[in-house]
Amino acid sequence: MVQVSLGASAPQRRMPQDQRGRNPRGAPSLPEVCASSPPRKNDPPSPPPLLPPLSPKPFGDPYRRPRSDLCVVPRSLEIDVAEARLLSCTLVAVVGGARPVISPQQVGMLLEEFFLVQHREYTVHHFDPEDFLLEFASAMVVDRILHAYHPDDAYLEEMHRQSMASLASLCFRVLVEFRGIPAHARNLSTAMIILDTSCSDLCRSTC
DSSP states (O other), X not given: OOOOOSSXXXXXXXXXXXXXXXXXXXXXXXXXTTSOOOOOOOXXXXXXXXXXXXXXXXXXXXXXSOOOOOOXXXXXXXXXXXXXXXXXHEEEEEEOTTOOOOOHHHHHHHHHHHSOOOGGGEEEEEOSSSSEEEEESOHHHHHHHHTSOOOTTXXXXXXXXXXXXXXXXXXXXXXXXXXXXXXXXXXXXXXXXXXXXXXXXXXXXXX
């Protein structure tokens, strides 16, 4: 029989030196100094600094001008010959009414059945701003079609050089210099009369 004293604490069992640093199951355990640190959460990236809003450029500033180049094609003998042929042997056609979708083949059928034009005497092309460009073999065919009765939904007219011309207003401020104006007529009223509808607003330059 073993007697245990209740007044004193039980003696602690000391582990041998070779078993220190091992867990109860026998697997080696690392000291706290060598243990891996807990994973850190990546901090969210800081937002980029807000840039101040750009001030709008004034009217006439080169930055606000459209990026386009102007190319002027000089007239040549080839252009003059083609223009003379088109003015005498060409018509433009416009589809009227509800403006249904019409193909060049349908226009050719109209020329053959309504105006009695032979198949080899014409060529039909899509055209802008009109709908079709009709080229004929001779000016006599064009004259006969112009003096014939036309269907209600078909409009035929002669082609002219300004058929594809476009008009646009100048929406940028420019500096205009007048020369040869007498000293007593140098005022805004004279400038408005000279420019007429080419300018909507005038101001005297200080430079």
